[in-house]
Structure formats: structure tokens, C-alpha cells
Amino acid sequence: MASASAATQVLEVFRYSPEQDPEPHFQSYEVPFHDDWVVLDALNHIKDRMDWSLTHRWSCRMGVCGSCGMMVNGEAKLTCAAFLRDYYPKPIRVEPLTGFPVLRDLVINMDDFMEKLVQVKSWLIPKEPRELSQGEYRQSPAELARYKQFSMCINCMLCYAACPVYALHTDFIGPAAIALAQRYNLDSRDAGEQQRAEAIQADEGVWECTFVGECSKVCPKDVDPAGAIQQAKMAGAIDWYKALLPRGKG
Numbered sequence: 001m002a003s004a005s006a007a008t009q010v011l012e013v014f015r016y017s018p019e020q021d022p023e024p025h026f027q028s029y030e031v032p033f034h035d036d037w038v039v040l041d042a043l044n045h046i047k048d049r050m051d052w053s054l055t056h057r058w059s060c061r062m063g064v065c066g067s068c069g070m071m072v073n074g075e076a077k078l079t080c081a082a083f084l085r086d087y088y089p090k091p092i093r094v095e096p097l098t099g100f101p102v103l104r105d106l107v108i109n110m111d112d113f114m115e116k117l118v119q120v121k122s123w124l125i126p127k128e129p130r131e132l133s134q135g136e137y138r139q140s141p142a143e144l145a146r147y148k149q150f151s152m153c154i155n156c157m158l159c160y161a162a163c164p165v166y167a168l169h170t171d172f173i174g175p176a177a178i179a180l181a182q183r184y185n186l187d188s189r190d191a192g193e194q195q196r197a198e199a200i201q202a203d204e205g206v207w208e209c210t211f212v213g214e215c216s217k218v219c220p221k222d223v224d225p226a227g228a229i230q231q232a233k234m235a236g237a238i239d240w241y242k243a244l245l246p247r248g249k250g
């Protein structure tokens with residue numbers, strides 16, 4: 001391991017300002033190497049000490065906000081969880097998450113995902129109207145356990161960047177939006193599954209997924225969006241089969 005004082009590491013950083021650059025290009029920066037630095041620390045060092053024009057997005061630096069996702073040597077990663085030491089002494093190539101339009105440098109446009117969250121109605125649709133005076137909805141630990149894993153999503157978009165289907169068809173609703181739809185479908189307080197089915201069971205919904213599984217591999221929160229998609233496929237298949245049965249048999 002290199003000593004922290006003298007060692008350096010090169011970051012090759014994607015640069016692009018669509019309004020002025022005809023093409024993206026890479027810019028190299030030599031940053032100090034520290035054993036406990038993550039790629040985000042190096043980017044912040046560049047921004048603070050070397051080149052204020054570099055644009056990247058981050059907030060929490062602790063794997064919670066989901067805003068620092070980028071391609072690190074071709075893999076979708078949270079840059080606040082990607083240590084320089086795992087790449088040292090080789091250069092590290094940092095690019096925006098693949099599959100999304102670039103707003104500037106390392107910042108992607110997430111509008112498409114925001115629209116998909118609306119399409120799948122990723123919010124609680126209560127079984128019946130409830131007044132505040134009725135107090136909180138209570139759930140048992142078992143009811144919470146049914147959906148808790150899917151509720152851990154931090155909207156980091158790593159799963160979209162890793163998904164080969166989304167790379168080819170951006171109409172695909174995609175892993176995180178489907179996992180978040182399942183999060184509510186499995187919630188004992190919710191009655192919105194049929195409303196969500198319109199988007200989820202459409203061609204661009206779960207049936208576009210070819211179950212490559214990369215989304216679950218790259219997910220930093222173990223949400224398992226691939227598992228959510230398979231659950232939703234199963235639910236759709238059961239509904240379809242029930243609809244074929246004579247009335248009263250389903």
C-alpha cells in the first residue's frame with residue numbers, strides 16, 4: 001500500500017457541457033491518494049482545489065441520499081462507497097451513469113425516472129379514507145417485513161445504469177420503479193395494486209425484463225429489484241389465469 005503523503009492517483013473524468021461542447025471528452029486529474037478516500041472525496045478535492053468547473057452531484061457521503069451514483073471504471077457505483085484503494089495505483093475512469101441524458105459532466109437528467117414513479121403510482125393508495133383523528137395505521141412486524149426490503153431504495157439509479165434492457169428501451173419502466181410499486185402493493189394499508197397494474201403489467205412493464213439480474217447485483221441497499229419484478233410477473237400471471245376461470249371459481 002502506498003504512503004498517504006506522497007502517493008497520487010489519476011482520475012480520468014468525463015467532461016461535457018452540452019450547450020458548448022460538440023463532444024464529451026475526458027480530463028485527467030492527479031489527486032492525492034489516501035487510504036480512506038473514496039472516489040467522491042477525490043472529486044470533491046478536484047472541485048475545491050483544482051477545477052471548480054467540474055460538476056457532480058452528492059449530498060450525504062454515507063450511502064443514504066442516492067445522489068452520487070456514477071460509472072467507476074465501467075461499473076455503476078455509489079462514489080461515496082468506492083474506495084480509491086480498491087483501484088490503486090491504476091487510473092480511475094469516472095463517467096455519468098450510463099443510459100441517461102447528461103446535463104453536465106457527471107450529472108444525469110433523472111426526469112424519466114420521476115415520470116415512471118408517477119406512472120406506477122409509487123405512493124400509498126389507502127383502502128378507505130382515514131381521518132387524522134383516527135390515529136396511525138398500525139402494522140404487525142410480519143406485515144412490515146413483507147415490503148420492507150423494497151422500501152430501502154434510495155433512488156440512486158445504479159440498477160437502471162446496469163440494466164441492458166433499459167439501455168436498449170428507455171420505455172421500460174425499469175427495476176427501481178417496479179420495486180417501489182411492489183413496495184406499496186405488498187403493504188397491508190394499500191389498495192392500489194389494480195391501479196398500478198396498468199403500467200406494471202404493460203409490455204413496457206415487467207414483461208420487458210429478461211431477468212439478467214444485474215440490477216440486483218449492483219444495488220447498494222440489497223433491494224433486489226429483480227426479485228420484485230419476478231413477484232410482479234407472478235401476480236400478473238395469476239390475475240390473468242383467474243380472469244379465464246368461470247365467474248365464481250377465481
Ligand code: SF4
Pocket residue numbers: 152153154155156157158159160175176179215218219220221222223224225
Ligand atoms: S433498487 Fe437499488 S440500485 Fe435501484 S435505485 Fe433503488 S437502491 Fe438504487
Ligand code: FES
Pocket residue numbers: 058059060061062063064065066067068069078079080081
Ligand atoms: S453521497 Fe449520498 S449516497 Fe453517496
